[in-house]
Amino acid sequence: MSIVLARIDSRLVHGQVLEAWVPHVNADCIVVANDDVAATSFQCMVMQAAIPSSIKLIIGTLEETASILSSAELLKKRVLLLFATSEDALKVRTLGVEYPKLNLGNMHSSDGKDRYTCTIALDHEDIEKLQEIETQGVKIVSQCVPADREQGWHKLIRSGGR
Amino acid sequence: MVIADYLLAGLVAMLTGLDRVALVQVMISRPLVAAPLTGLVLGNPLLGLEVGMLLELLWLGRLPVGAAIPPDDTQVAVGATVLAFSMGQMLDLVGMPMVILAVLVAIPLGKFGQIFDRLARNVNDRLAVAGLKALSDGNTNGLERRHLMGLISFAVSSLATACVIVLIGSVVLFYTAPQLIGAVRDTGLSLQYSLIIVGAASLLGTINVNRSISLFCAAFSGTLLVLWMR
Amino acid sequence: MKAPRISWLTFLRVYLRSFLLQASWNFENLQNLGFFYLVLPGLRSIYGDELSRDVQRRQVTYFNTHPYFAPLIAGTILRMEERLHAGEDVAVDPDAYKKMVMAPFAAMGDALFWGGVRPLAALIGLLLASQGSLWAPVVFLVLFNLPHLFFRGAGLILGYVQELRAIETIQKCRLPDLAIRLKESTTILIGVLCAYLSFKGCEHQDISGAWGFVLLPIVLLFAWLSHKGVTSLFLVLLTTSSLLLLALLF
Numbered sequence: 001m002s003i004v005l006a007r008i009d010s011r012l013v014h015g016q017v018l019e020a021w022v023p024h025v026n027a028d029c030i031v032v033a034n035d036d037v038a039a040t041s042f043q044c045m046v047m048q049a050a051i052p053s054s055i056k057l058i059i060g061t062l063e064e065t066a067s068i069l070s071s072a073e074l075l076k077k078r079v080l081l082l083f084a085t086s087e088d089a090l091k092v093r094t095l096g097v098e099y100p101k102l103n104l105g106n107m108h109s110s111d112g113k114d115r116y117t118c119t120i121a122l123d124h125e126d127i128e129k130l131q132e133i134e135t136q137g138v139k140i141v142s143q144c145v146p147a148d149r150e151q152g153w154h155k156l157i158r159s160g161g162r
Numbered sequence: 163m164v165i166a167d168y169l170l171a172g173l174v175a176m177l178t179g180l181d182r183v184a185l186v187q188v189m190i191s192r193p194l195v196a197a198p199l200t201g202l203v204l205g206n207p208l209l210g211l212e213v214g215m216l217l218e219l220l221w222l223g224r225l226p227v228g229a230a231i232p233p234d235d236t237q238v239a240v241g242a243t244v245l246a247f248s249m250g251q252m253l254d255l256v257g258m259p260m261v262i263l264a265v266l267v268a269i270p271l272g273k274f275g276q277i278f279d280r281l282a283r284n285v286n287d288r289l290a291v292a293g294l295k296a297l298s299d300g301n302t303n304g305l306e307r308r309h310l311m312g313l314i315s316f317a318v319s320s321l322a323t324a325c326v327i328v329l330i331g332s333v334v335l336f337y338t339a340p341q342l343i344g345a346v347r348d349t350g351l352s353l354q355y356s357l358i359i360v361g362a363a364s365l366l367g368t369i370n371v372n373r374s375i376s377l378f379c380a381a382f383s384g385t386l387l388v389l390w391m392r
Numbered sequence: 393m394k395a396p397r398i399s400w401l402t403f404l405r406v407y408l409r410s411f412l413l414q415a416s417w418n419f420e421n422l423q424n425l426g427f428f429y430l431v432l433p434g435l436r437s438i439y440g441d442e443l444s445r446d447v448q449r450r451q452v453t454y455f456n457t458h459p460y461f462a463p464l465i466a467g468t469i470l471r472m473e474e475r476l477h478a479g480e481d482v483a484v485d486p487d488a489y490k491k492m493v494m495a496p497f498a499a500m501g502d503a504l505f506w507g508g509v510r511p512l513a514a515l516i517g518l519l520l521a522s523q524g525s526l527w528a529p530v531v532f533l534v535l536f537n538l539p540h541l542f543f544r545g546a547g548l549i550l551g552y553v554q555e556l557r558a559i560e561t562i563q564k565c566r567l568p569d570l571a572i573r574l575k576e577s578t579t580i581l582i583g584v585l586c587a588y589l590s591f592k593g594c595e596h597q598d599i600s601g602a603w604g605f606v607l608l609p610i611v612l613l614f615a616w617l618s619h620k621g622v623t624s625l626f627l628v629l630l631t632t633s634s635l636l637l638l639a640l641l642f
Contacts, residue, residue, distance in 0.1 A: 014495040015502030023370030050496035052568035195529040225506040286418035309425040312416025348639040363614030381583025389591040390601030
């Protein structure tokens, strides 16, 4: 198993992931690590319907993710790992899932969050969580789609939010 | 080119620009349609078709997915058609070489489209806030009006992009076209085709099909063999 | 209390309004106003002109999906609102439903329309345009918009009639796999187009058509470069400037 992309995307499975990232990193398996989705069978079904049969989709809770990723089934797969929030990404990391690089895709804005790019809104907690992930040796970058330029997240934070 | 022509072209720029995201999305915003449409109002649809052909594939692989904003190929197509037409008349240069030059000058200027598009969407942020406020006052009509006002920002940003492309493009072409036209003519078909082929290759590179390379090679070889043997 | 059924005229208005979904597209909440605008005629015929706070609030939340899929969601939402108004139970509440389906539907629409139908229609149009035919844009528009306009209308009706079960119907259509078939056809047509242009180029230079194969590795190289993230703009500048330099030097 190799994780070809780990990404925080509040929309989880959507066009940017399937149309742009999957071909770019040649992924053949998508793992969604999310407690809410895993608990709702209806949403699992809708997500499954969006994925072509050539790509394997596995939806698991945060706890399950490490064991899913080390299962024999995924031994030869090129995995694209999706989180909805920085909190989930940190939790999965501390549960023992190693990913060398973390891509910030869409982090939807809500009250109390500052927008740093068109698609990324963060609050204090997000920044703390990301910092913690970084201290574990993960390179954190923001890049919405492969055609955009990759940008280190520190540069993003320095430029300030609004 | 007379003022009325520019006004008509501006109208086409706005209509096709709205079609990109805000209104209808029946794909009159694709260069293959937008350029001939511009050509049509200027009285030379074939010129537009040539522009559209060169541009259609270039950014086709860049999907308008989510908040990602691709370069504005619509206004590049509209602008290049206007440039090929007006500067062609002014400098007395006609035919494919002039079309190619106009397209080449317009392509990098498509970046401006991304900037203006982003601005328009930021303006709409404020409209959205105002719309929600109207709603919380119980004024649904106010929300509808704010929503529709978003069309104005998109139309203005499209028009602005087209104007920038035509203005900068005219200046650049005025000074460079007479010098470069000879070289463009000398390249024969290669320059013209290279534009289409770069587009085709970039589409091929971004399409997510496992067997895309083998399918492409088989289709290419098969077609070429048939044409060659014939 | 039985809610008045939504008339077909109202559905027509919702259908037409779906063309304006993205008029106020914004970074904050994307299509939120648009969706409210879309379902408003339906809401008015269910609740009358005075919409309650709850109804308003749940229909202007963050929303973003593929524009052609919005009528499908709107259909289901209107049926749910009808049920809620009549005091019936709904399995999933409208806001949760929107949250669950918008991203997967966006993925399906992107794959099917932006990734599948559009490039295919464009390539067919281009092959016609390379013959100098002004029918090219017309053919492109027709090929693209027949499925597009049908999908918007069928989606609205399907969503209203089947509600949550509409997902099952959509799933049975295997749209993502259909999208892959369309993309495969597109790659074939890219091959045909490149070969045709290559052959025309050879003919123009009065050399054997076999030289056309020279283009094959070049296209593959460019495809690989763009797969690696090199932009089309850079590739264009590279090729044209080198071709122009060659022409200027020799």
